[in-house]
Amino acid sequence: MTTEEMDALTGGTDNKSEKIRILFKAGVSTGDIGRYLKIRYQHTYNVLLRAGLIVKPGERQAVADETIVLQLGKSGEVKLPEAMLASHGLAPGDQLVCRTGPDGLTIMSRAKAIEYLREIARSRMPGEVSLLEALLDGPKRRSGTTDSSG
Numbered sequence: 001m002t003t004e005e006m007d008a009l010t011g012g013t014d015n016k017s018e019k020i021r022i023l024f025k026a027g028v029s030t031g032d033i034g035r036y037l038k039i040r041y042q043h044t045y046n047v048l049l050r051a052g053l054i055v056k057p058g059e060r061q062a063v064a065d066e067t068i069v070l071q072l073g074k075s076g077e078v079k080l081p082e083a084m085l086a087s088h089g090l091a092p093g094d095q096l097v098c099r100t101g102p103d104g105l106t107i108m109s110r111a112k113a114i115e116y117l118r119e120i121a122r123s124r125m126p127g128e129v130s131l132l133e134a135l136l137d138g139p140k141r142r143s144g145t146t147d148s149s150g
Contacts, residue, residue, distance in 0.1 A: 001028050006036050012126030020047045025123040030054075
């Protein structure tokens with residue numbers, strides 16, 4: 001990645017830690033991030049470690065993935081176990097977002113999907129983050145207000 005591309009990605013913030021996270025998520029190596037920001041490799045490494053973006057060699061990540069096997073009902077419905085609903089803060093009637101990709105089908109809560117979109121926007125379009133935030137939060141902010149323009 002060129003210096004100009006890294007400048008474009010990180011132009012929306014003056015915070016070095018945020019720049020480190022943005023560049024790492026965009027695929028820039030830890031060493032290249034340090035050289036670009038003119039900071040020590042260790043500083044870059046520690047920011048990524050604290051953010052949970054990397055794990056020390058030999059350590060396991062604290063959050064374990066859980067795999068369950070579900071049966072698809074006649075109408076295409078899927079019933080998630082109560083324990084899984086509770087652990088993810090889901091309740092009957094909540095919206096879930098399904099996303100397909102190279103690894104198959106991913107199912108997320110609406111809140112996780114919005115969080116995912118925000119992270120993508122921050123890393124790929126740092127100058128447009130406020131626009132995305134307004135679009136994502138718009139319905140919440142507008143609730144209870146009326147438009148008298150016409």
